[in-house]
Amino acid sequence: MRILVVGAGAIGGYFGARLLDVGRDVTFLVRERRAERLRQCGLKVKSPEGDLAFACPPIVLAKDIGQPFDLVLLSCKAYDLQGAIDSFAPAVGPDTAILPLLNGMGHLDALDARFDPANVLGGQCVIAATLDAGGEILHLNNMHSMTIGERTGGRSVRIDAIAAQLGGAGFDLNVSEDILQSMWDKWVFLATLATGTCLMRAPIGDILAAPGGEALLFQLFDECRGIAADNAHAPGEAVVARARAFLSERGSSMTASMLRDLENGAPIEADHIVGDLLARRRAAVNGVSALAVAYTHLKAYEARRSRMARA
Structure with missing residues (x-):
């Protein structure tokens, strides 16, 4: 499963790094400034749950996306949502699942307006993380969980396949049969x-x-x-x-x-x-x-x- 992580900041960078560490097919969609930083210094995570470092993490710019991904993992701030949507839109095909980890509910309306609502999943994460002045990801405590689910409720072949890719990556993964709740x-x-x-x-x-x-x-x-x-x-x-x-x-x-x-x-x-x-x-x-x-x-x-x- 080809996974596009939108951004390599505190949240996306953390979960993407954990997935990359266990061999998942992860690419980070970044802006030019972050791309240059990653080229120079790599992607580094400092965490009580184990540090990670990748000298050359897989990255792509929006203009260079050539084909759809299977899963888009979205974890930007709400005020950056529209720009993020524009940047990853070329990566969305008819069967691409979009997994947002934003807080609240308003982002679902924005995603539904741009993409097929059936392809927009529900999700949330619990983690305290930040970027330091040098661009390293600092995980501030032992909490690092992600919960995903179909917005229509219940389980599906799709959500189970995604869970199989996101699970076993060094963070807590849960599948909710009532993700909206x-x-x-x-x-x-x-x-x-x-x-x-x-x-x-x-x-x-x-x-x-x-x-x-x-x-x-x-x-x-x-x-x-x-x-x-x-x-x-x-x-x-x-x-x-x-x-x-x-x-x-x-x-x-x-x-x-x-x-x-x-x-x-x-x-x-x-x-x-x-x-x-x-x-x-x-x-x-x-x-x-x-x-x-x-x-x-x-x-x-x-x-x-x-x-x-x-x-």
């Missing part, structure tokens, strides 16, 4: 984590140490899962219990990657992670919506960042 479950938790840690500029442990911190986190979580319920994807009891345990862990250093991006003055996925969630709200909120306040906070950051870039 799995994606909603992650979205609810991620939106809570992102809004809470960005609004308070602090990890979970520090928020819990502040007056009203736990109540704020639980209010954000309850709002997010209420929106999921509005859309017929309420998290189950086990998911809720696990999320509440994470959100009430004293001394936890957990933050969202959005906070790291915000503190570094980088672009953030405010609209895709939080704005789109708010847009799907159906039931009224009693009193002040903490989620709406957090969204305003993130959009104010984006406005300030844009203004300073123009100055």
Whole structure:
């Protein structure tokens, strides 16, 4: 199975490197600047689960794609989605499966609008990774899982064949028979984590140490899962219990990657992670919506960042 990994950044580069390490037919679709870096320094991963290094990883530029791939693995940031779609479109044939690992749900609409919706799978990943100043991929803890599935539910010959290629590659792979629910479950938790840690500029442990911190986190979580319920994807009891345990862990250093991006003055996925969630709200909120306040906070950051870039 020929696999095209879109980008060789923190997420795509990590999972692509793991697949490459066990002999899968992987090619990285990169821009010229990243291609030059990879030619000079190779692809390197630093991880508690084992370091990897490839002196000459297989790469291709969008203009040089000559034939369709069997699987496109997509893990870009939401604000880069349209550009990514344009770049990998030449690699998509009638039978190409597209596996997006973005957060939220809005990207599915964009992919469905450009490609055959039957070829767009559901997927998500759980990993904390970043690129350092030298372009190396830093895996920050022991979590590195991927969940995939058919959006129509159940199992299929196609998803099992893809799972056979993605499995056994040194990260945790799961096949969900209800991938949309799995994606909603992650979205609810991620939106809570992102809004809470960005609004308070602090990890979970520090928020819990502040007056009203736990109540704020639980209010954000309850709002997010209420929106999921509005859309017929309420998290189950086990998911809720696990999320509440994470959100009430004293001394936890957990933050969202959005906070790291915000503190570094980088672009953030405010609209895709939080704005789109708010847009799907159906039931009224009693009193002040903490989620709406957090969204305003993130959009104010984006406005300030844009203004300073123009100055």
